[in-house]
Amino acid sequence: MLRAFVDIVHPPACVACGVGLTLPHALCPACWRAMPFIERPVCERLGRPLPVDFGVPMLCATALAEPPAFDRARAVVRYDGPGREMVHRLKYGDGLHLVPAMSAWMERAGAELVVDADLLVPVPLHRFRLWRRRFNQAASLARPIAERSGKPLLTDALRRVRSTAPQPGLTRKERAANLHRAFAVKGRNAERIRGARVLLVDDVLTTGATAEACTRALLAAGASAVDLLVFACVVPGD
Template sequence: MSLGLLYPPTCIACQAATGEPHGLCATCWAGMRLIERPFCERLGIPFQVDLGQPLLSPAAIADPPVFQRARAVAEYDGTASLLVHRLKYNDRLEFARGLGVMMARAGSELLSHAEVIVPVPLHRWRLWRRRFNQAMALARVVSEESQVPCDPFLLARVKRTRRQVGLTKSQRQENLQGAFRVPDEAKARLKGKRVLLIDDVLTTGATANAASRALLRGGAASVDILAFARVGQEL
């Protein structure tokens, strides 16, 4: 007897029956606010009105990010925030499969140009406390789905920063100064590569900018960002 008969697939959010493993039921899927065009081509923030052509948001023009482009599956609320929270804080590592598959689909445009996937690293003390890096778990799935190689050792978190939750954008930027570095032994592997940086949530972009700056200084040709969810209002 197959495992599918013994253990039928269930929704990763609410445990209701589903047709495929590692997926969502119709109700939980409806609770996801997917990010699709039209959106800012640089920041990936959705526009309320489709003007029929690729556009940059005022924020991207006034304060251009260090990275080239950012994309995410959904806005960080409802089902999306529930899934991220369970993956990150409830040790539900099996959630990475479903979230990573969705990320690979949402980031297909970025993946078609990427030469290497790099997860946003955790500092060794935070990794020891949490026991796993959720960005690494997601990056592995995205790599498997896209066949773009993943190299988690191209970027290191060398500064033990305080938690970003509750900090303003400027406080986050200050908190992350000098937090990331490309190890000397990794620079030859990174040189000239188009990098896709993976994280679970994109908030103000402070972490993405700090990590991208370190990768570019370490020799990367360009950096794009792919997250499962992003915090930000519609434009």
């Protein structure tokens, strides 16, 4: 009945371009070809595609030069073309019907991260932005992954404790300074972070400054390690 109701509100359509389809939560052939899926081999730390497969875990040049605080990141697509389009529709439009497809793809791309995780934590929105957009896209992506994997989801463990300037237009260094100590582990679930392997979930990984700040807050609260699962990530050179 719920499915029939959803079909009336949102008739089956391509999750990227909206063209009519017979199946829900699918891509049309054109978007399937254009979707910039990240294929293996990927950098063990940053999850970015690597040009050659040597059959052993490899790191990209960025991961070697500037190792992130998180252990491993995995993404479904490059933040480009229809992949970028889906992130924007989820973030700024009415994109809740994209969540089943996006979260299922994330679960596949980050399968080993999900298995290893003790619990999932979405990157929080600022309270003001939560009010304006009315929902946290990171939490909406993390929820079905947590439900299907049976892992706890702590939506209120990580909080923005300091209002930050808007991020666009800032350099990597400026973003890092802007976000320094912007997050903290708080609330009644904070003690569950101690000793836990946390899977941090977000929609997109751009400069990595937000993921880095959240990871540092989780590690400061006693998390044993942090992995990062996103839908899209910026790959230098795109």
